[in-house]
Amino acid sequence: MSEGNRMTDRTIRTVDDVLRLLDGLFAPEADRWTAGGAAWWDDFYTDRSQPVPFFADKPDENLVAYLDRRGDGPGRALDLGCGPGRNALHLAARGWEVDAVDLSPVAIAWAEERAREAGADVRFHRGDAFALAGTELTGPYDLVYDSGCFHHLPPHRRVSYLALLDDVLAPGGHFGLTCFAAGGMGSEEPDAALYRQSRLHGGLAYTPGSLRWIFSDLEEVELRRMRDEPPGSACFGEPFLHTALFARPRPAGHARPGPPAVPGGPDDRPPAPAVTDG
Numbered sequence: 001m002s003e004g005n006r007m008t009d010r011t012i013r014t015v016d017d018v019l020r021l022l023d024g025l026f027a028p029e030a031d032r033w034t035a036g037g038a039a040w041w042d043d044f045y046t047d048r049s050q051p052v053p054f055f056a057d058k059p060d061e062n063l064v065a066y067l068d069r070r071g072d073g074p075g076r077a078l079d080l081g082c083g084p085g086r087n088a089l090h091l092a093a094r095g096w097e098v099d100a101v102d103l104s105p106v107a108i109a110w111a112e113e114r115a116r117e118a119g120a121d122v123r124f125h126r127g128d129a130f131a132l133a134g135t136e137l138t139g140p141y142d143l144v145y146d147s148g149c150f151h152h153l154p155p156h157r158r159v160s161y162l163a164l165l166d167d168v169l170a171p172g173g174h175f176g177l178t179c180f181a182a183g184g185m186g187s188e189e190p191d192a193a194l195y196r197q198s199r200l201h202g203g204l205a206y207t208p209g210s211l212r213w214i215f216s217d218l219e220e221v222e223l224r225r226m227r228d229e230p231p232g233s234a235c236f237g238e239p240f241l242h243t244a245l246f247a248r249p250r251p252a253g254h255a256r257p258g259p260p261a262v263p264g265g266p267d268d269r270p271p272a273p274a275v276t277d278g
């Protein structure tokens with residue numbers, strides 16, 4: 001090969017090349033977000049008798065509250081990192097057309113088993129949501145829902161996450177999230193320190209301010225701590241998590257009324273008192 005055509009160790013040309021390089025800065029055992037992390041999750045889901053709160057087949061309390069107050073009827077939903085499928089199954093039971101994706105074949109097998117038992121119709125996809133977006137996961141979705149996947153991503157994969165939302169979330173659609181709350185659970189190390197340590201410490205904690213900033217292209221509908229649901233409740237709820245609901249703005253000229261304001265949410269607060277000099 002002539003010197004002019006020889007490949008070198010120069011591996012970065014595109015944003016995807018940068019993202020893959022940054023993936024590789026983390027220790028292999030820290031990986032919970034690429035195809036290489038599937039084995040870790042498979043192992044995690046193999047023993048179903050573990051006392052893991054989200055192993056119970058109950059939907060998130062905030063998802064149920066959103067569906068209860070939603071003005072529009074059911075639409076198309078995507079459950080990102082669906083695990084054993086508890087939220088996807090609830091959406092299907094309420095008439096939604098649901099795609100649900102997870103890295104872990106063991107989680108998907110468990111979710112499919114639950115769907116068969118419930119007679120629920122959910123399209124499950126095994127694999128990396130970022131790789132499947134635009135091929136198997138085409139959208140547009142009226143709801144993209146994520147319970148516990150986002151906080152396992154390294155900081156640079158927020159770029160992929162926002163691109164995924166941009167690709168698949170319908171204008172006027174909603175994005176619902178539950179993730180570790182700073183002060184509740186998860187690592188509060190700054191982003192740069194995580195790369196120096198090559199670890200994610202089991203998941204990242206987020207403040208309300210960080211979530212607002214990261215998802216600032218969307219409109220905030222609600223952002224609060226998750227309610228603490230007692231063991232006998234029909235819903236899942238743990239106060240060490242934040243729940244957030246955002247709406248994707250419609251293009252100018254296509255405005256339609258959104259869902260009713262969340263009690264105490266940003267659209268339901270009394271106007272701030274006027275600031276006067278002296």
Ligand SMILES: C[S@@+](CC[C@H](N)C(=O)[O-])C[C@H]1O[C@@H](n2cnc3c(N)ncnc32)[C@H](O)[C@@H]1O
Nearest residue numbers: 033041054081082083102103128129147148149
């Ligand atoms: C904490 S579990 C939550 C499972 C489920 N949402 C629940 O609440 O019951 C996080 C899930 O995200 C999945 N996950 C992480 N990265 C992913 C990716 N890039 N694509 C698809 N799934 C992913 C994992 O396999 C894991 O099942």
